[in-house]
Structures are given as structure tokens and as C-alpha cells.
Amino acid sequence: MSKYLINRYKTLEVYVPGEQPKDMEYVKLNTNESPFPPSKGVLDRISSEEVSRLNLYPDPECKKLKQKLAELYNFNTENIFISNGSDEILSFSFMAFCSEEVGAVFPNISYGFYKVYGDLYDVDYKEMPLKKDFTIDINDYLNVGKTVVIANPNAPTGLSLSVDDIEKIVISNPENVVLIDEAYVDFGGNSCVELVRKYDNLLVVRTYSKSRSMAGARLGYAIGSKQLIEDLNRIKYSTNPYNINRLTLAAGEAAIDDNDYYMSCCNEIVKIREYSKKKLSDLGFEYLDSDTNFIFAKSSIIRGEEYYQKLKQNGVLVRHFSSPLISDYVRITIGTKEQMDMLFDITEKILQEVSL
């Protein structure tokens, strides 16, 4: 840290991304990426012709991509906001809709970035405890008079709220924005995107990183009322108008044309997830009933941290969180069937070793 850094940033607890070690080839089941490559249409679009236009700025309005997304979900382009990963929408939303005066509420076990943005933007936020079974108690979010941020399905639990419950939260907080982060919704969750037609305080946030195999391209989008989207644009045009690079824009457009491919990848992941649940049961693990592309699981034989370490020594990465509330668990991303079978084989070996 330099002596020049402004005081309020000195104590920030920054977000820690899942590790990406380069010392060897790991089976990567730690950051919820898709194990499947982008579609052929995306590969073809990133041609040398496309690359040769990198001397030109990209379209700051992302018109074509907005049109494609608007068509896919049957909204108008004025209801769509495009961002550099959905993290950027979260950042812009905390800036636009939260402050010391306008507080925020989110679950105490959820996506780690909510708290980081809350701190970064000096937001008066409150973390609501999950119930014993790791579900969200919607009573904590009714009539709170603060900005509500909920990942649905939640991470790292993988559990979903119903659209009815989301609607109750939206109705009961008419003076505040309710942001629903649907990063994992394509794997079987309940999308509340249709509620956007009825409520102007609901913002639904999506990403290409999980279900559209484009974590490396950094692309996210939000669907909301025209006014909310205008607010996000005020922030965007005050920070980084060219937030989406040309190649990512082109890839994002091509991916929508190949929507069927991505939906079949999601189906495949759901199948492997259900297979994996059974294998984990056979190995004596307990897990939450995931609607996502990961499983939050714990063993009665080995602690979360030790299991994570031993898997890593054997070339498999999963995510372990040190927060005491969830430190018994690991979060396992669903990979290909082959990757999962490697995980299960190694796990069997590890469990045998520790039981000796």
C-alpha cells in the first residue's frame, strides 16, 4: 500500500476470486465456469476480420446485442443494460441505488461481492442470517425500506426462492430497488424476469459467465424498467462508456443466435449434477438441493478445508469458504462427466486414507 492511497480504501476487504493456479493442469471445479466451449457461431464470429477492426472503438450503446436480447426475452431495448460481466452491473447498482442514507439488505451467506461493494460505496448495509437449513427467510426482506439484493438461486447454497416470494418482496418495497441476481437461473431456478413488466423497482441481473460459456469474455446484462436502465446508464457514461470490447460484443451477439446450443449444454450439466448428487450420497456426503451448476456439500468424515487441500494435492480444485458458518462445506462446480468421475475416484481414495 502506498502512502498516497486515500484513507477510506486502506481498510477495504477486497473480493477474493477463486484461485487460478498455473503450476499444473487442474481439473477446475472451483469457479462455476462451464466445462463446455462457446458455440461454433461464437468461434466463427471472432475472425481475423473482427480482430482487424480493434483500432475502432466499440458501439457504446451495444445496439445489436441489446436488440438480440430484447427479442429473446420479448422486451424493448430500453429495458436492457449491457455490462462488462454482471459484476459491473452489481457495482453500478450499488453506486446508483445504495448509500449511507439508502441502506441495503442481503443474505449473510451469498455472493461475496455484495458486501465488498457495500463497503466500497459506504453503504449502510445489513446482512440477514439464513435459516438453519440455509434457505432465505423472506420475512427479513418484506417492508425493509432498503435496497434488496438477492441471488436467486443463491450462491454458494444453490437454493432457490419462488417467483411468488420474490413478488412479495418487490411489492412490499415500492420505494426501493429489488435486485435479483440470476447468475445461475438457467440451470433450473425460477426466473422472475416476467415481473419486470409489472414492477418498475425490479432489476434482474444475468451473466454470460455460467450458462453461456463466456466467463473469459466478461459479459452481463440487466433487465428492468426504462427508468432503472437510464439510471445505470448515467453511471456507465460517468465511468466507462466503452465498457464492452468489440470482440465480446460480437461473441455475445453470436451466442444469442446459438441459444439452443447453450440450453442443451445446461441440460447436460443438470443431468451430470443429478448424477453427481447420487455419487456424493454414495460417498456419505450431505448436500443442499442445488438448482445451479454447483453442489454445496459436506462430508461427515473429513472437514471442508482438509478435503479441499487433499483434492488440490490430487489435481482437483473446488472452492472452500473459511467463514465459520459454512467452513464444513465445499462448493463443487459441475464439470463434464469425466471430470466428475475423477473427483469421485479421488474422493474415495481420500476418504479411505483418512478413515485408516
Ligand SMILES: *Cc1c(COP(=O)(O)O)cnc(C)c1O
Ligand atoms: C459468477 C457470479 C456473478 C458474476 O458474474 P460475472 O458476470 O462473471 O461478473 C454474479 N453473481 C453471482 C451470484 C455469481 O455467482
